[in-house]
Amino acid sequence: MSAFTPTSAQEQSIKKTFWRYTLPAIAAMLVNGLYLIVDGIFIGHYIGFEGLAAINMAWPVLYFVVGFGIMVGMGSGSLLSIQRGKGDLTTAPTILTTSMIVMLLLSAASTLIILFYSSQLLQAQGAIGTTLQMGQDYIAVYAWATIATVLSAALPFLIRNDENPNLATILMALGAVINIILDYLFIGIWDMGLTGAAVATITAQITICLIGLGYFLSGYSNIKWPTKFTLFNLSFSRQILLLGSSSLFMYLYTSFVFALHNRLFMDYGSSITVGAFAIVGYLMVLYYFVAEGVAEGLQPPVSYYYGAEQHENISKMLKLSVKVTFIAGISWTLLLNLLPELMVGLFNNEDPVLISTAVDGIRMHLFAMPLDGFIALASVYFMATNQGKKALIVACSNMLIQLPFLYILPKLIGVDGVWLAMPLSNITLCLVVMPMVYFDIKQRQIKGNSTMSIQQAATA
Numbered sequence: 530m531s532a533f534t535p536t537s538a539q540e541q542s543i544k545k546t547f548w549r550y551t552l553p554a555i556a557a558m559l560v561n562g563l564y565l566i567v568d569g570i571f572i573g574h575y576i577g578f579e580g581l582a583a584i585n586m587a588w589p590v591l592y593f594v595v596g597f598g599i600m601v602g603m604g605s606g607s608l609l610s611i612q613r614g615k616g617d618l619t620t621a622p623t624i625l626t627t628s629m630i631v632m633l634l635l636s637a638a639s640t641l642i643i644l645f646y647s648s649q650l651l652q653a654q655g656a657i658g659t660t661l662q663m664g665q666d667y668i669a670v671y672a673w674a675t676i677a678t679v680l681s682a683a684l685p686f687l688i689r690n691d692e693n694p695n696l697a698t699i700l701m702a703l704g705a706v707i708n709i710i711l712d713y714l715f716i717g718i719w720d721m722g723l724t725g726a727a728v729a730t731i732t733a734q735i736t737i738c739l740i741g742l743g744y745f746l747s748g749y750s751n752i753k754w755p756t757k758f759t760l761f762n763l764s765f766s767r768q769i770l771l772l773g774s775s776s777l778f779m780y781l782y783t784s785f786v787f788a789l790h791n792r793l794f795m796d797y798g799s800s801i802t803v804g805a806f807a808i809v810g811y812l813m814v815l816y817y818f819v820a821e822g823v824a825e826g827l828q829p830p831v832s833y834y835y836g837a838e839q840h841e842n843i844s845k846m847l848k849l850s851v852k853v854t855f856i857a858g859i860s861w862t863l864l865l866n867l868l869p870e871l872m873v874g875l876f877n878n879e880d881p882v883l884i885s886t887a888v889d890g891i892r893m894h895l896f897a898m899p900l901d902g903f904i905a906l907a908s909v910y911f912m913a914t915n916q917g918k919k920a921l922i923v924a925c926s927n928m929l930i931q932l933p934f935l936y937i938l939p940k941l942i943g944v945d946g947v948w949l950a951m952p953l954s955n956i957t958l959c960l961v962v963m964p965m966v967y968f969d970i971k972q973r974q975i976k977g978n979s980t981m982s983i984q985q986a987a988t989a
Contacts, residue, residue, distance in 0.1 A: 543849070546846070547830070547846055547849050547850070550694050550827075550829055551822065551853070553695050556822070558701075558822035559819065560705040563705055563709075568712060569581065569811045572584055572716065572723070574877065575720075576663075576716075576723070577877070578800060578804030578877070581876070582656075582660050582803040583662075583664040584723060584726070585787070585791060586655075586660065586791050587667040587668050588787065589788035591671050593639070593777075593784055594639045594643075594675050595679075596780025596781055597635040597682075598683040600773035600780075601632050602628075602683030602686030602773070603772065603912065604628075604773025604912075605624055605625070605683075605690075605773070606686040606687055606829065607772045607912060608768055609621055609624055609625075609687070609690045610690050610829045610832035610836070611835060612624070614834065614835065614836020614837040621753075622752055622753075623759045623760070623761075624769075625752060626758075626761065627766050628687070636675040643668060643672045650788070651664045654788050654791040654795070655792050655794075663723045666723050668727075671727060674731045677731055677738055678734055680738045680741070680742075681735075681738050684700070684737060685701055686825070687745070688700065688745075689829060690828075690832075691751050691752060693749075696749075700740055700741060703737070711729030714729075771917040772920075775909070775912050775921045775924040776908075776924075778928065782924060782925075782927050789931075790947060797944040798947075801882055802886055802944060805889075806890060808876045808883075808890075812872055813894075816902065817905070819854075819857045820854050820906060821902075823857075824854075827846060827906070831914060835914045838976075840973040844974055847970060850906055854903055855903065858900075859899055861898070862895060862896065865895060866892060869888040869892070870884065870888060893949050894949070894951060895952070897953075897956055900952075900955040903962070907966050923962055926962075927958060930958050934949075934950035934951075934953055938953075
């Protein structure tokens with residue numbers, strides 16, 4: 530019997546299903562966020578604001594590579610769960626091998642993009658001098674290891690959708706521990722700068738890849754490998770890309786918006802402003818990974834419920850996810866505003882201008898942070914219920930709606946306008962996305978009541 534199926538109040542409940550998948554997903558994302566933050570802590574203390582500015586300009590160049598992995602991981606994971614909900618277990622090997630081939634092709638394309646365009650993309654963000662050189666040093670390590678970045682992003686999703694969420698969390702935790710230890714050695718002890726930070730991350734990613742691939746080839750996986758099966762299915766590849774495309778656009782959105790913010794902060798501020806923006810981003814990412822963990826925990830059971838046509842369970846799962854997303858966001862926003870100097874001091878406690886700028890950034894940039902989590906959750910919800918077009922619309926809108934705010938506000942109020950653009954655009958977009966989600970849930974409740982009536986009539 531599937532782990533998603535609620536057979537009785539005693540055996541399984543919606544809440545238990547939610548927490549069974551959400552807690553490991555949140556833990557995995559927080560662990561993932563932890564080693565990004567540890568990178569920032571080491572760079573902030575050992576290199577300073579120029580190092581923070583450089584890595585903040587390098588990540589928009591590299592984030593699309595992670596996005597490719599998330600897209601394939603979420604897309605193929607959703608497809609696996611949907612097929613399992615329909616009772617079809619025979620297609621799982623083909624879905625998995627198709628996803629691997631797609632990732633190999635995307636990795637090759639990523640390497641070419643980084644080799645030919647990374648320097649121009651850094652300069653487009655305003656990188657010059659030491660900041661430009663540090664950014665190039667960081668990116669150069671990734672150029673030849675894109676397959677590790679893509680696979681390590683996708684494999685935890687695939688393992689989680691193989692009904693093994695705890696292993697997915699353990700795998701990411703192991704990668705995080707390796708990264709933190711190597712950060713200390715390469716940055717703190719051997720003074721390798723941003724090159725050391727990149728080597729530490731890539732080494733952790735390779736470890737995740739080796740263990741994750743070994744899992745699927747072992748007897749511990751729920752995917753059983755027949756003697757003969759189709760290695761690549763074009764239809765599955767299209768479904769994977771469509772279902773996961775919203776996740777890719779969320780990462781492209783993050784990459785693009787961060788790059789645009791970096792450029793505007795350089796135009797209206799300085800490298801110190803970009804360094805402060807990096808610190809604010811690290812603090813935001815803690816919540817964002819919680820919200821993304823909730824969304825990822827939502828996806829496997831909701832995809833199963835969709836395949837099994839259990840509409841009432843979908844509604845209950847989404848409502849619980851929204852509640853947790855908002856509670857976490859409001860709590861973290863309050864904490865950041867109550868103790869801003871303490872939080873910023875984790876990354877640098879010696880530069881008063883950097884600290885003051887980052888504190889101002891927290892208050893202006895993060896006051897609507899819970900809404901950003903809701904938008905990410907809505908996109909994953911539509912993807913999990915096989916509404917890839919709606920998921921894509923939400924993800925694209927999240928990027929496009931910021932453009933007019935980023936164009937107009939800095940011209941009116943200078944650097945403060947750059948800080949305020951994202952929260953104001955989130956408020957505007959939620960006025961559209963919230964009704965979309967509300968009406969979708971109402972339709973599912975109607976379908977659920979209709980199904981129950983039919984079942985009751987059949988048993989009468």
